[in-house]
Amino acid sequence: MDLTQATESEERLLIEAAQKDPSRFGELYEQHFHRVYAYVARRVRDRAEVQDLTAQVFHRALANLGKFKWRGSPFAAWLYRIAANAIADQAKQKLRESTDQSNPSSHSSTATDLEIVERRARLFGAVDKLPEDQRRVILMRFAEEKNIREIAGELGRSEGAVKQLQFRALENLRNRLNEK
Amino acid sequence: MSERSIIDQLDDAVAALTEGRQPDLTNVGSELSALVEVAQDLVGLPREAFRTELQQQLTRRDSMSSAAPQPETNPVRSMSIYICVANASAAIDFYRAAFGAKELWRLVEPGGKIGHAEVQIGNTSFMLSDEYPDYNTLSPETIGGSSVKLHLDVADVDAFAEHAIKAGATLVRPIADQFYGDRSGQLADPFGYTWIVSTHIKDVPVEEMQKELDKWAQEEAAQSSSEDGYVKEPRLRRENRHAVTPYLTVRQPAELIDFVTQAFGAIEHFRTTGPAGGMHAEVSIGDSVVMIGGAEHIEPKPAAIHLYVPDVDQAYERALQAGAKSLMPVQDQPYGERSGGVEDVHGNRWYIATPFVPLQTIAQDLHTVTVYFHPIGAQRFIDFVSNAFGGKELMRHAEDEMIMHAKVQIGDSVIELGEARYPTQPLPTAIYLYVNDVDTMYEHALKAGGTAMQPPADQVYGDRTAWIKDPFDNVWYVAAPVAKR
Numbered sequence: 001m002d003l004t005q006a007t008e009s010e011e012r013l014l015i016e017a018a019q020k021d022p023s024r025f026g027e028l029y030e031q032h033f034h035r036v037y038a039y040v041a042r043r044v045r046d047r048a049e050v051q052d053l054t055a056q057v058f059h060r061a062l063a064n065l066g067k068f069k070w071r072g073s074p075f076a077a078w079l080y081r082i083a084a085n086a087i088a089d090q091a092k093q094k095l096r097e098s099t100d101q102s103n104p105s106s107h108s109s110t111a112t113d114l115e116i117v118e119r120r121a122r123l124f125g126a127v128d129k130l131p132e133d134q135r136r137v138i139l140m141r142f143a144e145e146k147n148i149r150e151i152a153g154e155l156g157r158s159e160g161a162v163k164q165l166q167f168r169a170l171e172n173l174r175n176r177l178n179e180k
Numbered sequence: 181m182s183e184r185s186i187i188d189q190l191d192d193a194v195a196a197l198t199e200g201r202q203p204d205l206t207n208v209g210s211e212l213s214a215l216v217e218v219a220q221d222l223v224g225l226p227r228e229a230f231r232t233e234l235q236q237q238l239t240r241r242d243s244m245s246s247a248a249p250q251p252e253t254n255p256v257r258s259m260s261i262y263i264c265v266a267n268a269s270a271a272i273d274f275y276r277a278a279f280g281a282k283e284l285w286r287l288v289e290p291g292g293k294i295g296h297a298e299v300q301i302g303n304t305s306f307m308l309s310d311e312y313p314d315y316n317t318l319s320p321e322t323i324g325g326s327s328v329k330l331h332l333d334v335a336d337v338d339a340f341a342e343h344a345i346k347a348g349a350t351l352v353r354p355i356a357d358q359f360y361g362d363r364s365g366q367l368a369d370p371f372g373y374t375w376i377v378s379t380h381i382k383d384v385p386v387e388e389m390q391k392e393l394d395k396w397a398q399e400e401a402a403q404s405s406s407e408d409g410y411v412k413e414p415r416l417r418r419e420n421r422h423a424v425t426p427y428l429t430v431r432q433p434a435e436l437i438d439f440v441t442q443a444f445g446a447i448e449h450f451r452t453t454g455p456a457g458g459m460h461a462e463v464s465i466g467d468s469v470v471m472i473g474g475a476e477h478i479e480p481k482p483a484a485i486h487l488y489v490p491d492v493d494q495a496y497e498r499a500l501q502a503g504a505k506s507l508m509p510v511q512d513q514p515y516g517e518r519s520g521g522v523e524d525v526h527g528n529r530w531y532i533a534t535p536f537v538p539l540q541t542i543a544q545d546l547h548t549v550t551v552y553f554h555p556i557g558a559q560r561f562i563d564f565v566s567n568a569f570g571g572k573e574l575m576r577h578a579e580d581e582m583i584m585h586a587k588v589q590i591g592d593s594v595i596e597l598g599e600a601r602y603p604t605q606p607l608p609t610a611i612y613l614y615v616n617d618v619d620t621m622y623e624h625a626l627k628a629g630g631t632a633m634q635p636p637a638d639q640v641y642g643d644r645t646a647w648i649k650d651p652f653d654n655v656w657y658v659a660a661p662v663a664k665r
Contacts, residue, residue: 022239023239025238025239026235026238026239026303029234029235029238029239030235030303033226033231033234033235034226037226037231041224047224050224050226051226051227051230054226054230054234055234055237058234058238059237059238062238119221120221123218123221123222124225124226127222127225132276136283138222138225139225139227139228141194141198142198142219142222142223142224142225143225143226143227143228144227144285145198147195148191148195154286154288156292163187163188163190163191164187166187166190166191166194167186167187167190167191167215170190170215170218170219171215173218173222174214174215174217174218177218
């Protein structure tokens with residue numbers, strides 16, 4: 001399901017279902033994973049930390065799902081708040097643990113900031129919809145951080161072919177983003 | 181403007197971005213810079229394995245009640261499936277095409293052998309590898325089957341199964357509504373695993389399911405008891421079918437099933453709709469399977485059956501009660517049996533008999549249901565089944581060179597025949613013939629004088645079949661299970 005496509009009433013149903021039966025949380029997770037990840041990644045650089053914080057956000061959300069009340073603001077906003085708190089908590093912890101005096105980045109989110117996060121989440125979601133060979137190249141290149149030679153070896157294709165797939169994939173992604 | 185192609189230039193920029201450098205965008209066209217912008221946003225793309233594992237953590241049962249601490253100090257965190265297949269790379273391709281699987285990652289040996297791979301179907305990932313006999317990692321093909329079945333919950337099981345079959349899966353149990361509230365069936369993949377596919381239709385309380393199961397167990401027990409006088413036999417499975425299985429093709433197959441049930445205590449195993457739009461059903465009578473099929477628009481092909489039963493008088497009476505007409509009243513015969521004959525309304529002739537000696541002492545492989553042929557030219561018929569299917573004549577009784585009665589062994593079955601004469605006129609029929617090698621048998625049958633109706637082909641119901649018409653107008657469906665041919 002596209003990140004941006006769930007209507008308010010659909011989302012409401014998903015939340016109510018998950019509140020009754022936590023094993024249904026998977027659908028909410030699918031809908032919001034890229035958002036939360038992109039939100040965290042905008043503030044934290046290190047991949048391991050981004051993963052750790054993203055996991056924390058969803059675990060906290062699941063634990064507190066019963067407390068979520070529908071007041072007209074989207075579920076994503078609730079998740080962003082949890083994410084902001086988790087990032088702040090971790091930054092405080094780091095400050096205590098180290099002598100690093102660098103100022104933790106501001107946790108309040110501006111409108112443009114959230115637009116950037118949403119745009120990136122949409123891009124991550126669009127990767128899922130690429131043709132399979134293009135999707136694999138993009139995942140290996142950007143998520144697994146492999147170079148063209150490694151990817152070519154693993155896929156059993158020439159480096160030229162992999163570069164071509166990368167090019168087509170980025171073209172597709174750009175077109176998809178421009179559709180919105 | 182650089183001479184490098186735009187594809188190479190883009191890759192240079194991507195390489196810079198993923199290494200944390202700023203790409204050189206001087207002298208770059210707007211087309212390329214737009215793509216670099218997209219690439220910039222992709223840096224730090226989440227890993228699929230992370231996304232999947234987190235989802236599994238979140239939807240696992242024990243993480244639901246985060247308030248309640250685990251009683252154990254070292255609880256299991258998750259359980260996954262790890263399967264071994266004879267060709268992991270081909271299996272991944274198949275799972276992708278048939279079930280919409282996504283490959284997460286793989287570890288490959290220099291020779292291309294997959295040491296480990298992870299694949300996701302729906303919200304679950306599983307692991308698989310090629311065979312490593314030294315480590316006792318063996319595939320179903322090597323072991324000869326798997327006792328583990330995999331289960332897929334899908335939105336529309338009928339459409340899903342149809343798609344999977346097109347991709348190469350084999351339907352081993354038809355899709356049907358089940359008592360436990362699912363609509364489901366079973367598919368075999370080409371690598372030896374069985375996949376149960378289902379769509380949940382309605383919630384059924386466990387007590388009700390148990391009741392249904394009890395009912396089924398009772399029926400099962402009743403059917404396998406000797407109520408109808410037949411030898412106690414478990415239900416025959418596909419593997420246990422005899423080589424020669426009659427295929428009674430009639431215009432009203434449902435009514436024929438009712439008839440054989442009432443008259444001979446047949447047990448229906450299943451019925452479904454065949455590729456030609458007719459019914460296909462399988463029943464067993466005593467130790468034999470009989471296929472019943474057809475439809476209004478399909479040319480009927482009734483058969484003559486020598487039906488060996490424990491109590492011929494009872495079976496004959498029941499057959500008449502069920503609507504058959506008498507061909508010959510029950511009487512003791514000089515050739516060693518008490519028998520009578522009936523013809524059902526669909527045109528099948530049933531020569532019902534109780535031999536004076538145990539059936540297997542007449543011929544080792546004589547079964548309850550034995551097909552009886554009435555060819556014009558019995559000797560030529562024997563020659564044909566010998567050359568085509570490796571038939572072996574067991575006995576004959578001839579008068580003035582006319583074969584009155586003969587028995588021919590084919591595989592683990594015996595067929596019987598007698599020269600067509602009044603009142604036993606030719607009755608060309610259809611026979612399902614299980615063999616080891618369809619293609620070879622087909623060649624032999626054509627050489628022996630058979631006519632090709634359909635060359636060997638794999639069928640969606642799991643058999644490889646070829647159709648041959650013999651010179652006596654009998655149709656032989658030569659078949660072998662696809663996986664075992």
